[in-house]
Amino acid sequence: MTADPGPDRGGAAPGGDPPTVGRGGRRRDQAVALGWLVVAWLLLWGDVSWGNVLTGLAIGAAVLFFFPLPSVTFGGRLRPGPLLVLAGTFVGELVSASVHVAAVALRPGYRPRGAIIAVPLRVRTDLNLALTAEVISLVPGTLILDIDRTRGVLYVHVLDVRGPEDLTGSRDRVLAVERRIVRAVGSPTEVRQLDTEPVERRNHP
Structure with missing residues (x-):
């Protein structure tokens, strides 16, 4: 059973082209992404401990380093x-x-x-x-x-x-x-x- 997705909303996201991200903004975005990766890691383990936090930080940093994502500006x-x-x-x-x-x-x-x-x-x-x-x-x-x-x-x-x-x-x-x-x-x-x-x-x- 499937549901129809509704009308095509097509096109790029509203608001036009994203703003240029400076070095400070890029670091902030990476810090936000790292924080969410740590939260996801803690949710997967179901336990908040210093070991899990440190492991999440290490794995999150490795993911961002080896698999860099496109710039996502947090506005x-x-x-x-x-x-x-x-x-x-x-x-x-x-x-x-x-x-x-x-x-x-x-x-x-x-x-x-x-x-x-x-x-x-x-x-x-x-x-x-x-x-x-x-x-x-x-x-x-x-x-x-x-x-x-x-x-x-x-x-x-x-x-x-x-x-x-x-x-x-x-x-x-x-x-x-x-x-x-x-x-x-x-x-x-x-x-x-x-x-x-x-x-x-x-x-x-």
Whole structure:
């Protein structure tokens, strides 16, 4: 079962060409990327310790050195309140999804149906695509299969789909994750983009 991705949003990300990144900005971006790699490493291990932090720093530095990514400029700002909301909501969804997946796995004779949905994001920057995909993949029952970088579309596999309402609910959850991430670390312009295309999305659920 698959869901239609909706209309082609095509073209480059809004806002035109990215600003030129100076040496100081490049170092800042690398520091931010290293921090997120360490966070991802700690989440994979499920344990916060000095050993895991130091190992995450070493592996993250090696990844950035040997596999350099294209320059991704961080033009937003950190907002403590929305960051706490993002972290708290993520933990709640992690627990809820884990219980749901466990119940599905333990239900005798039940064969859950999966589906692949295409979710166009409203903020199509590389950073937002990466952060949203990472958070979605860490929640049990959802997995990012592919990313259309040009159109800003995430292709997500979801577990236990029983009807169209589950597809709509899964798409809404992905967009809710994007909203919390952008509000936590996005620029004012990106926050305003969260309210774009409401009519188009209602016409293509």
